Amino acid sequence: SYELTQSPSVSVSPGQTASITCSGDKLGNKYASWYQQKPGQSPILVIYQDNKRPSGIPERFSGSNSGNTATLTISGTQAIDEADYYCQAWDITTVVFGGGTKLTVL
Amino acid sequence: QVQLVQSGAEVKPPGASVNVSCKAFGYTFSSYAVHWVRQAPGQRLEWMGWIHVGDGGKKYSENFRGRVTITRDTSANTAYMELNSLTSEDTAVYYCARDSQRQVRSDNSLDPWGQGTLVTVSS
Numbered sequence: 001s002y003e004l005t006q007s008p009s010v011s012v013s014p015g016q017t018a019s020i021t022c023s024g025d026k027l028g029n030k031y032a033s034w035y036q037q038k039p040g041q042s043p044i045l046v047i048y049q050d051n052k053r054p055s056g057i058p059e060r061f062s063g064s065n066s067g068n069t070a071t072l073t074i075s076g077t078q079a080i081d082e083a084d085y086y087c088q089a090w091d092i093t094t095v096v097f098g099g100g101t102k103l104t105v106l
Numbered sequence: 107q108v109q110l111v112q113s114g115a116e117v118k119p120p121g122a123s124v125n126v127s128c129k130a131f132g133y134t135f136s137s138y139a140v141h142w143v144r145q146a147p148g149q150r151l152e153w154m155g156w157i158h159v160g161d162g163g164k165k166y167s168e169n170f171r172g173r174v175t176i177t178r179d180t181s182a183n184t185a186y187m188e189l190n191s192l193t194s195e196d197t198a199v200y201y202c203a204r205d206s207q208r209q210v211r212s213d214n215s216l217d218p219w220g221q222g223t224l225v226t227v228s229s
Contacts, residue, residue, distance in 0.1 A: 001168070033215040035151075042201060043151065045217040054217065086151050090212040093165045095141065095153040 002091035004098035011104045018074040020101045022087030025068060032070035033088045034063060036081075037100075043086065047072060079105050108132040110140075110202050110220035117226045122192050126223045128185045128202030135178075136160045139205035140185040141216050142176060144198040152198075157185060158210055192227045199224050 004024045012018040022032060032050050035043035045054050047063035050070065060075045070089075074081055082105045087098040113127040128140060142154040155166035157176040166174055170189070178185045185202060200223045203216035 031213040035216075037151075042219040042222055043203075043216075044219070045206075045215050048206065048215040048217070049213050088151075088215070090214070092212070093210070094167060095143075095156070095216070097143075097151040097153060099150045 002089070002094075002096050004087055004089060004096055006085075006087060006098040006101045008099070009102045009104065011106055012074075012077045013106055014079060015076055018077045018081070018103055018105075020072040020074075020085050020103065022070045022072075022098045023068050024070075024089065024096075027068050027070055027089060028066045030065075030089045032063065032065045034061075034070075034072045035086045035088065036083045037086065038083045046085075074103075077103075077105055081105060108204065108218055110204060110218060112200075112202060112220040112223045115224040115226070117228060118192050119229050120193055120227055122227075123188060123190045124192060124196075124225050125186055125188045126200050126202075126225070128187070128220050130183045130185070130204070133204075135183040136180050137208045139163075139210050140176075140178070141203045141205060142174075142187045143201045143203060143216070143219075145201070145222075146195070146198040149198075154187065154200075156205065156210065158205075159185065163210070189225075192225075194227050197225065197227045 034047040037043040050065040051063045109131040139156045139158040141156040175188045203219040206215040
């Protein structure tokens with residue numbers, strides 16, 4: 001079965017750029033989505049189709065996907081961005097999630 | 107406003123079944139698929155399956171070995187997830203989420219999500 005791998009944690013200082021990666025075999029040939037989940041809340045979609053932002057998601061969130069790695073980038077990271085982030089892709093007709101990355105804004 | 111509202115928390119003994127509902131508001135229910143995803147305490151998101159409300163097409167995760175059944179009632183704008191033969195490892199928050207496009211495709215996302223339903227398996 002298809003697997004997506006994420007680093008368990010990333011730390012960033014306020015105002016700096018955070019990069020969260022997601023790795024999978026030939027992931028660049030698939031579409032990646034990213035979800036933000038804060039404690040006690042449901043996930044929300046922040047990036048879809050590799051690099052598109054849903055309405056209401058700040059411009060500081062961006063995405064890319066090439067080769068075996070998809071990347072979520074948060075520019076000018078704010079304290080409110082502290083959360084768990086999950087990547088997601090499709091394996092034919094099934095959905096796969098990465099293990100999640102905890103973003104800490106120090 | 108598109109919204110998914112789930113049923114309330116459940117406590118079940120080991121070996122029992124649980125049925126969680128997900129009522130849709132603000133869009134044409136029959137035009138989209140609904141996914142079910144669960145999250146054990148402190149753990150990752152785990153996809154369980156989807157149903158296309160319009161044609162009833164389904165796909166389940168192999169991880170549940172036939173224990174999960176997803177259905178829908180179009181007259182009630184509601185999707186259901188039943189999980190059988192519960193063990194303590196099934197203690198989790200269960201989410202429903204709408205597929206992002208009218209056809210199930212590999213460029214789709216899950217948006218929006220319901221508020222989650224806590225299922226506790228305990229004797």
